[in-house]
Amino acid sequence: MTPLEQALRDDWGRLLALLVARFRRLDLAEDGLADAFEAAARTWPVDGVPGNPAAWLLTAARRRVLDRLRAEEVAVRKEPLLVVEAELTATAQRVVADAGEVLVDERLRLVLLCAHPSLSREAAAALTLRLVLGVPTGDVARLFLVPKATMAARLTRARKRLAGERFEVPPAAELADRVAVVADVAYLAFTTGYAPGSGADVLRADVAGEAVRLVRVLRDVLPAGTPTAELDALLALLLLQHSRRDARVRDGRLVLLPDQDRGRWHHDEVLEALDLLRPLVSAPPAPYLLQALVAAEHAIAPSAEQTAWHRVVARYDELLALADSPVVRLNRAVAVAEADGPAAGLRELEGVALPGHRLPAARAELLARAGRTDEARTAYDAALALCRNDAERTHLLARRERLSRPRPPG
Structure with missing residues (x-):
C-alpha cells in the first residue's frame, strides 16, 4: 500500500471532520480535501512523502478552501486569516499523534450530521460510509445493490440536503433517533471492511475496526435511560466477526470459516461479545441480536463440524420473520446445506435473486458438493464474471480448478 493510499484510509474522515468543523461547509471541505489528495498524487512521487502526511494534506486542503472562499467573496471568519491558518496548522500537527481523543468530538459531529433527519436512512448510511470512512463510491453502491452512477447521484443529493445544517451534536431528544441511524451505518461500514467489493484486499481490518469504535463511541454518548439492547447486540456481532480477522487470511489468500485456525482468533473479543449477549438471550428477537446469536454459535463450537447448524x-x-431479504435467504440456505446436505441447500436457493457474485458462488459450492460437476463449473464461471475482489476471484478460481482434478480412488 502506498503512503497516499494509507493516508486515504487512515486520515480522510479525521481531516474532513476538522475542515467541516472549521469552515462549516461540507461541500467546501470535501472538495478541498479531494483536491489535496489529487495534489499529493502528483507531487509526492516527485518530491517525496512528507514527514507528516496528514498535516500536509490538511494544509493543502485548507489553502484550497480559502482560495474558494476568496473567489466567492465570502469572509473566511471574523479572526484574521493568519490566526485561522495558525490554528489549523497546529491542529494538523496533532492529527497523527492524537488521532484518538482529540478528534472524537469532530468525527462524532460529522457522523451525526450525516445521520440528519432530513435524509433517508439509506442516504445517511451511504453518505457516512463515503465521507467519514472514505469508502469508494463503487463499494458503497455494491452494498446497496445499485449501479455506481445511481449511488453517485444519491450522494450528491444527500450533500445538497445538508447544505446549511449545523455541525453539532443534537439535543438529547433527537440524539436517540440519530443513533439508530448511525448503528445501521456502522453495520454497513463493517460489512465493507469485512468483505471488500473491489480491489486486492481480503479484508479491510482498518475500516472494520473503525466501525467497532464507532459503536463504542455511540454507547458512551447515549443519554441515560436510553435502551441499549440492540446497540449492545450490534457491538457483540461486530466483535465476533472482527475477532476472526487474522485467521481470514493465509499467505494473502482468503480462508473461509471452516478452514480457519481458531487459535488465531482474538478470543478476548469473543469473550467480550459473549458477555454482551448473555443478558440478551431472552430479549425479544431483533435483527442485530439474531445475527449476533448466529455468530456466537460459530464462536462457541469447538470446530466447524461441531457447529449446532439446526x-x-x-x-x-426468526430473522426472516423480522426482515426477509435475499441475503438472509442465502445465508439460511448455506446453513440448511450444513444441517441437511447440499441438495436441501440448493432447494432453499431456488427463487432467490441477489446481484453480485455471492449467490452463484454459493450455488457452485453446493453443486460441487452434490457431485453435479458440470453445473458447478457453470456456476463458478458466472460468479467469476461478477466478482470484483481480487482475493475472492483467486479463491473462486481455485475452487473451480478442483472440479477438474480426478477424484482419488475408492
Missing part, C-alpha cells in the same frame, strides 16, 4: 437455521427463520 440452531443456526432456527435463528435465520
Whole structure:
C-alpha cells in the first residue's frame, strides 16, 4: 500500500471532520480535501512523502478552501486569516499523534450530521460510509445493490440536503433517533471492511475496526435511560466477526470459516461479545441480536463440524420473520446445506435473486458438493464474471480448478 493510499484510509474522515468543523461547509471541505489528495498524487512521487502526511494534506486542503472562499467573496471568519491558518496548522500537527481523543468530538459531529433527519436512512448510511470512512463510491453502491452512477447521484443529493445544517451534536431528544441511524451505518461500514467489493484486499481490518469504535463511541454518548439492547447486540456481532480477522487470511489468500485456525482468533473479543449477549438471550428477537446469536454459535463450537447448524437455521427463520431479504435467504440456505446436505441447500436457493457474485458462488459450492460437476463449473464461471475482489476471484478460481482434478480412488 502506498503512503497516499494509507493516508486515504487512515486520515480522510479525521481531516474532513476538522475542515467541516472549521469552515462549516461540507461541500467546501470535501472538495478541498479531494483536491489535496489529487495534489499529493502528483507531487509526492516527485518530491517525496512528507514527514507528516496528514498535516500536509490538511494544509493543502485548507489553502484550497480559502482560495474558494476568496473567489466567492465570502469572509473566511471574523479572526484574521493568519490566526485561522495558525490554528489549523497546529491542529494538523496533532492529527497523527492524537488521532484518538482529540478528534472524537469532530468525527462524532460529522457522523451525526450525516445521520440528519432530513435524509433517508439509506442516504445517511451511504453518505457516512463515503465521507467519514472514505469508502469508494463503487463499494458503497455494491452494498446497496445499485449501479455506481445511481449511488453517485444519491450522494450528491444527500450533500445538497445538508447544505446549511449545523455541525453539532443534537439535543438529547433527537440524539436517540440519530443513533439508530448511525448503528445501521456502522453495520454497513463493517460489512465493507469485512468483505471488500473491489480491489486486492481480503479484508479491510482498518475500516472494520473503525466501525467497532464507532459503536463504542455511540454507547458512551447515549443519554441515560436510553435502551441499549440492540446497540449492545450490534457491538457483540461486530466483535465476533472482527475477532476472526487474522485467521481470514493465509499467505494473502482468503480462508473461509471452516478452514480457519481458531487459535488465531482474538478470543478476548469473543469473550467480550459473549458477555454482551448473555443478558440478551431472552430479549425479544431483533435483527442485530439474531445475527449476533448466529455468530456466537460459530464462536462457541469447538470446530466447524461441531457447529449446532439446526440452531443456526432456527435463528435465520426468526430473522426472516423480522426482515426477509435475499441475503438472509442465502445465508439460511448455506446453513440448511450444513444441517441437511447440499441438495436441501440448493432447494432453499431456488427463487432467490441477489446481484453480485455471492449467490452463484454459493450455488457452485453446493453443486460441487452434490457431485453435479458440470453445473458447478457453470456456476463458478458466472460468479467469476461478477466478482470484483481480487482475493475472492483467486479463491473462486481455485475452487473451480478442483472440479477438474480426478477424484482419488475408492
